[in-house]
Amino acid sequence: MIKNTKHNNGSYIIGLPQAQHKPTLHSPTVTSNLKKRSMEAISKIEIKTKANLGxxxxxxxxxxxxxFFFQGIxxxxxxxxxDGGYVLSGTPFWMVVLFWAIMTIGLEQIFGTTLGNxxxxxxxxxxxxxxSHRLTIGQSIKRHLGDILDIWFFGLIGILLIKNTKHNQRLGDLWxxxxxxxxxxxxxGMK
Structure with missing residues (x-):
């Protein structure tokens, strides 16, 4: 249907009316509303943790x-x-690194937790x-690269962080x- 519209200066514009469209899932309005609801949901999530230090x-x-047993072998x-000790190099060194990665990052990715946990x-x-509460590969890598500092000096850094952070997180968890x-x-957990 053709519509005539009168402008303020007295002229007329002849054209078709604007199409009335229904918002789709990907329209800016719907996307904005979804983001707003997601942010509201995040702000309502309550995280409850305990130190579980032992x-x-x-x-x-x-x-x-x-x-360390595998490394000792x-x-x-x-x-x-x-002079003053022993060194691993080449394939044996990389086998130790691979074993560490499997025991920490690998088990966490496959089973959601390490053997000790x-x-x-x-x-x-x-x-x-x-x-999804499941960890990404990046999160697992960050958590366990943080182990290097967290277990330093008999775990003192990790223990201090667990006892003094809001959600009982060590350095690897914070990162x-x-x-x-x-x-x-x-x-x-998260509720």
């Missing part, structure tokens, strides 16, 4: 006892004596993605945007 120390001890069979009823949870919850305690 369990976390036990879990870390189990994981790294296995890793590699040093025993393949270590080269140098599983035995201690602990599970790392992503607070970055509230639709990866994760929390660690006790799976047997229903009060812990």
């Amino acid at each position: 369990k976390r120390i036990t879990a870390g001890f189990i994981d790294y006892a296995i890793i 590699m040093f025993f069979f393949y270590g080269k004596h140098i 599983y035995m201690s009823d602990l599970k790392p949870v992503s607070v970055k993605n509230f639709y 990866a945007k994760t929390i660690v919850i006790d799976t047997t305690d229903k009060e812990q």
Whole structure:
């Protein structure tokens, strides 16, 4: 239907009326509303954690006892004596690195937890993605690269951070945007 529109200066514009369109899922209005609702949902999420310090120390001890045992075997069979100690190089060195990656990052990606965390009823949870608590590969890598500093000086840095951060996070958890919850305690987690 052709519509005549009178302008302020007295002239007429002849044309078709603007099409009335229904918003689709990808229209700016719907996308904006979805983002707004998502942000409201995020702000309503409550994160509850406890230090679980005994369990976390036990879990870390189990994981790294296995890793250091494997490393010790590699040093025993393949270590080269140098002044003041032994060194691993080449394939044996990379086997230790690969074993560490499998025991930490690999198990966390496949099973959602490391062996030590599983035995201690602990599970790392992503607070970055509230639709899925599963950790991304990047989060697992960040968590366990943080282990290097977290276990330094008998774990003092990790313990201090766990006891003094809002959500009981160690350095690796802060960097990866994760929390660690006790799976047997229903009060812990994101609600």
